[in-house]
Amino acid sequence: MTQKRMTRQRKAILEILKDRKDHPTASEIYIQVRNRIPHVSLGTIYRNLSVLQELGQVQEINVNNNFKRYDGNPEQHYHFFCQDCGSVYDLYGSYQEELDQIFSQKNPHKIFGHNADFFGTCSHCINSN
């Protein structure tokens, strides 16, 4: 990996991502970065998100295959997807290591870890019905 520099653009993206509790798309981040740096380009957003991922400061989330979302929390944690409004939330609760052991015993592969995504109706949508 080559030497990385902390540019204004990269710093802005990282700060915005750490501030937000939700998991914005690249273009949502773009809109917000433009408030600070009006002539920033979408290409710059994508390039920096990729660098920040390599550096382990940001996680990419696969909601579905339409577009990627980004998470400023690099810790291992699960996500919840609301089927009604499409929002993505972090879940409270710890990583379930037992799962890796259970499935290691039943399968021939060397399992290093897992991701889990929960789905249902979020608290906001429950209350607005």
Next chain:
Amino acid sequence: MTQKRMTRQRKAILEILKDRKDHPTASEIYIQVRNRIPHVSLGTIYRNLSVLQELGQVQEINVNNNFKRYDGNPEQHYHFFCQDCGSVYDLYGSYQEELDQIFSQKNPHKIFGHNADFFGTCSHCINSN
């Protein structure tokens, strides 16, 4: 939902998907369907995969955001992604309902279910090193 017809194309896609143990992409399916129906089009593959999903006969798998993969096994089951060769396998072992309960207690959302993807090195890659 409107009435669905079992066309040659739809039948071919379904049969191919049920036969394969791996989880092909739309264009891999396209290549195989062309052996039976030379003038089939990619658009037809996509449209039928979408219909077969609605009918609950096929599952869509999000490997990463580059493209979708399809699974001819509509049962709830977990997947394993090999980080070395990129293959996707079905895992043996049952759905862990407890997970839904554990995280329902710790979070304000109504959880209906979850997906889990495991990763590591597959048995084939272990043996070839």
Next chain:
DNA sequence: TTAGTTGCAAACGCTTTGCCGAAAA
């Protein structure tokens, strides 16, 4: 007969990339 389906090709939408001037270190 008729409504769903197909092939073809164009359109889409998110993401990546080439180029060259700008700016971290």
Next chain:
DNA sequence: TTTTCGGCAAAGCGTTTGCAACTAA
């Protein structure tokens, strides 16, 4: 001064869609 980075715009690429002809039921 060197080398990474950014802005801009074009290209890439998997997926979707409009349309007229076709076909399962």
